[in-house]
Amino acid sequence: MTDDRVKLAHGAGGPAMRALIRGVLLEGETHAETLAMDDGAAVPFGDRWLVFSSDAHVVQPIFFPGGDIGRLSVSGVVNDLAMMGACDILGLASNVVLEEGFSLDSLRTIQSSVRATCTEAGTRILTGDTKVMRRGEVDGIVLSTAGVGITDRVVRNAGLRPGDAIVVTGTVGDHGLAVLSARNNLGLRGDLRSDVAPLNGLVRAALAVASDAVHAMKDPTRGGVTGALVEMAEKAGVTVVLEEASIPVSHAARAAAEVLGIDPLLVANEGKALLAVARDRVEVVLDALHAHPLGHQAACIGRVVENTGSGAVLLETGFGTRRLLERDSDPLPRIC
Numbered sequence: 001m002t003d004d005r006v007k008l009a010h011g012a013g014g015p016a017m018r019a020l021i022r023g024v025l026l027e028g029e030t031h032a033e034t035l036a037m038d039d040g041a042a043v044p045f046g047d048r049w050l051v052f053s054s055d056a057h058v059v060q061p062i063f064f065p066g067g068d069i070g071r072l073s074v075s076g077v078v079n080d081l082a083m084m085g086a087c088d089i090l091g092l093a094s095n096v097v098l099e100e101g102f103s104l105d106s107l108r109t110i111q112s113s114v115r116a117t118c119t120e121a122g123t124r125i126l127t128g129d130t131k132v133m134r135r136g137e138v139d140g141i142v143l144s145t146a147g148v149g150i151t152d153r154v155v156r157n158a159g160l161r162p163g164d165a166i167v168v169t170g171t172v173g174d175h176g177l178a179v180l181s182a183r184n185n186l187g188l189r190g191d192l193r194s195d196v197a198p199l200n201g202l203v204r205a206a207l208a209v210a211s212d213a214v215h216a217m218k219d220p221t222r223g224g225v226t227g228a229l230v231e232m233a234e235k236a237g238v239t240v241v242l243e244e245a246s247i248p249v250s251h252a253a254r255a256a257a258e259v260l261g262i263d264p265l266l267v268a269n270e271g272k273a274l275l276a277v278a279r280d281r282v283e284v285v286l287d288a289l290h291a292h293p294l295g296h297q298a299a300c301i302g303r304v305v306e307n308t309g310s311g312a313v314l315l316e317t318g319f320g321t322r323r324l325l326e327r328d329s330d331p332l333p334r335i336c
């Protein structure tokens, strides 16, 4: 650290956050599973794998078009488990930190959303903890959720291979843009809604048709598609080339991105996955994704090539090629 205080950029999902984790939180750590900094940790469990993940949620506003902090807290951890191949979720733990004065009606609404999202994901909250802070000591509510899942095969976010196709399971940027629009009272017309959803069913459908052909997965949350792919490419030592015209972005998200002056590729998604798939199996995987309600807009958006730099992600725009860079200097806090 060049400075001795935490900055907002340390929570942005980009290089500053990874530096904070490596330089402070993992200082002295030697365990390979921890140092992999994947979406969760996989530990051997009989002849299978137990996958463990946790996620803290501080989104503001707590209710936004398409979801709320309760749906987000379940989807966030379920998706991290699913990204590692663990689509059977054994159960979740939910820790609730409340501010004195928080509305019990709001809490009931959030809890009912937590339960509904658990049902959707085929899991339950098995345990948890509740703390109340004095007024002003926390902003309303913080939800910290952990989960465990089981899988036969662990998928790593570092598994990309040259020749792979890059698939995204639907439109990008919806969650972050919906939250920012609600926070800033933009009053945008159209149906800009967060995509927040548990993806274990969708991922299960893809793995069922081509398990060995799915070489890597990651959900593009903070830092967006660009942030996720830069991290994946760096870890794998490959270059990713995207075709701009094939990246699905809804009209509503594109309009909001223009008003806010933000690239949709840098904005958080909470119901999308990126998959690196063996080129000869990508059509089979796309067919499986398209047949699922959460994947009907899935698209092949690029390819993996041999490394020509240090984990570069390049965007072919039709007019030329430019390198995509992570957002770090101007973070979007409290998006998830």
Ligand code: MG
Pocket: 039, 079, 080, 083, 218, 219, 221
């Ligand atoms: Mg993740």
